[in-house]
Amino acid sequence: MKVLVVGSGGREHAIAKKLLESEKVSQVFVAPGNDGMTLDGLERVEIGIFEHSRLIAFAKANDIAWTFVGPDDALAAGIVDDFEEAGLKAFGPSRQAAELEWSKDFAKQIMVKYGIPTAAFGTFSDFEKAKAYIVEQGAPIVVKADGLALGKGVVVAETVEQAVEAAREMLLDNKFGDSGARVVIEEFLAGEEFSLFALVNGDQFYILPIAQDHKRAFDGDQGPNTGGMGAYAPVPHLDQAVIDQAIETIVKPVLAGMVAEGRPYLGVLYAGLILTADGSKVIEFNSRFGDPETQIILPRLTSDFAQNITDILNEKTPDITWLEDGVTLGVVVASEGYPLAYEKGIELPDKTNGEIITYYAGARFAENGKALLSNGGRVYMLVTTADTVQAAQEKIYKELDNQNTDGLFYRNDIGSKAIKD
Template sequence: MKILVVGSGGREHAIAKKLLESDGVEQVFVAPGNDGMTLDDLDLVDIAISEHSKMIDFAKENDIAWSFIGPDDALAAGIVDDFNQAGLKAFGPTRLAAELEWSKDFAKEIMVKYGVPTAAYGTFSDFEKAKAYIEAQGAPIVVKADGLALGKGVVVAETVEQAVEAAHEMLLDNKFGDSGARVVIEEFLDGEEFSLFAFVNGDKFYIMPTAQDHKRAYDGDKGPNTGGMGAYAPVPQLSQSVVDTAVEAIVKPVLKGMIAEGRPYLGILYCGLILTADGPKVIEFNARFGDPETQIILPRLTSNFAQNISDILDGKDPSITWTDGGVTLGVVVASNGYPLAYDKGVKLPAKTDGDIITYYAGAKFAENGRALLSNGGRVYMLVTTADTVQAAQDIIYNQLKTQNTEGLFYRTDIGSKALKD
């Protein structure tokens, strides 16, 4: 079996690597991928994510069994619809189903309509009305660009002035383009955040281990929001009863609601949740695997990943199994300046092997084809599995101390929230 993975980041590296490890998989292509992936025998295809027709032609010409769609912008652009219309299988939601991610206002409407617990909110395209709402609600308060913004369109404002400034940047300064033409302004929720993923086909779903991402750029959850600086799974301070409650109150009703709306869901559903005093509530939905959570969840999968996806696509119940013990933890290494302006071309350390996995997000070979250089904001991620969070931290951070990370940075506290409880 040959498989195509669409995307170029660390998430797609993890997906493609796991698929290639599956029995029965002959070859995994990644379009467009990044050069670091070739170190794991993955085959890159020089087709941009937006070039759906070229991807379809490639899939037909190379006898691709099915394609796995990684990025949110591809799903929002209807890549699954285009593949399906061409008679090809693609694992991911249609454009209409993916609106759960590409419009935060739509997601809120679905949650309200189907009784899914979430923060109180208002949606605005007029700055003065948004400002009046913020001033009436007070701070802390959350301002979100309605559309896709690479994980950076969320501002948790500690003061009214910060919230008004964020709304001004989105609505009047065009900071996120069309994605910020509307803003969703939400009640601030206090509690433990966690990620809950599920494989989905219609009303059938299969829950994955819980994970906890670290969005802020710097230690202690300081600095701007990023696409994610590290993660670990499972989250030991969350009880199974919390997960069960989230499944009953959130996953089931939203999937039934999507069917009722004529938008049945197929693919990965990400529930970004927060455990409040009133139970788990939704912060956001994503219509695909998260990054960097994918890189720490998939190493825990012990079943045949490719067969699992094939079964879900065919409407069969997959036999999915996970590692029971220990914790998987990963730390992202990013370019200095990320998520704002950053330099490229930093020489990267050698790829790790053995108990430490290296996943590449932004990497490119030098012109001489020898050295691997940084080529993005988030550059690579080191991942390991150990008995405890502390043990996993020790392994990763000891490895990072041996690497030359000049021109790069990383957080030194990934997973530490689990040690405070």
């Protein structure tokens, strides 16, 4: 069969590469993809993620069995609804179900209604009211743009002044456009963060290995929030009891709640969680795979990913198996200046093969068609599996030391939280 992946980043590279490993899959198309993906035998389609009618026409003309939708903004735009209306299968939530991600206020209301543990909050579209709430609550406190903001619409403010400024930028200065027309202001939660993913159809779900992302740009969790600078899975120092509790108190009730709301969920549910003194609580829900977590979770999958998705779409129980041993770890290489202004067109090192995988997020061929150049904030990610976190770190950072990364940067401490003193 032939399948289509919608999106262009490292997440979509990992999804498409895994699908192509299936004996049942003859071709994997990625729309629009990036040039780095073609080095793995994936086929780019020059159609944008919001060009639904063109994507549907392509899927019909090329006998696509089903489409896997990667990005949050495509889901928020109702791409799955449009595919289904055209009689095509797509793996991802409807626009209504994806509101769990594209409106933080909606997600909070669902959590309150169905008793799902999360931080206390207030939602505001009026700056003066938001400011008064911040002053009343004190700091530290978290200010979030209500809508999608490419992973950058969250400010963890250590002072009241920082929080007020963040609210001002969103509500008055229009920093995130319509996404920041409302803000959700949350209680700051202390604890260790982790990512819990599930493949879902209605109230049936299949839990994936938990992962830990590194959001801040620089070592030691310093600098601005990014889309993610690296990750590892599983998280060896989090007990199974923690995961089991999160499934019972978070995953089950939110999926049952979405069914009760008439918004049954299909696709990948991503719960960004934090382990507090009172147990796991929800920081956010995402309606798709995370980036960079996908790139370190899917290499651990030992079953046929394409068959697994086919079974879920057909409401059959998939036979999903995972690598039981070791740790998979990945480090993102980004353009200097990211997540703010950065340059494009930096020549990239050769693609790695074998024990170290290269996933491309922002890459294009030079005019000569040979050299691969940077074309985004996050450019590529190196991923490997080893017996321990330390061993995986050593392999990745040794490779990075040997690469020419002029004009690029990466964190040197991905996975270090898992290493006990």
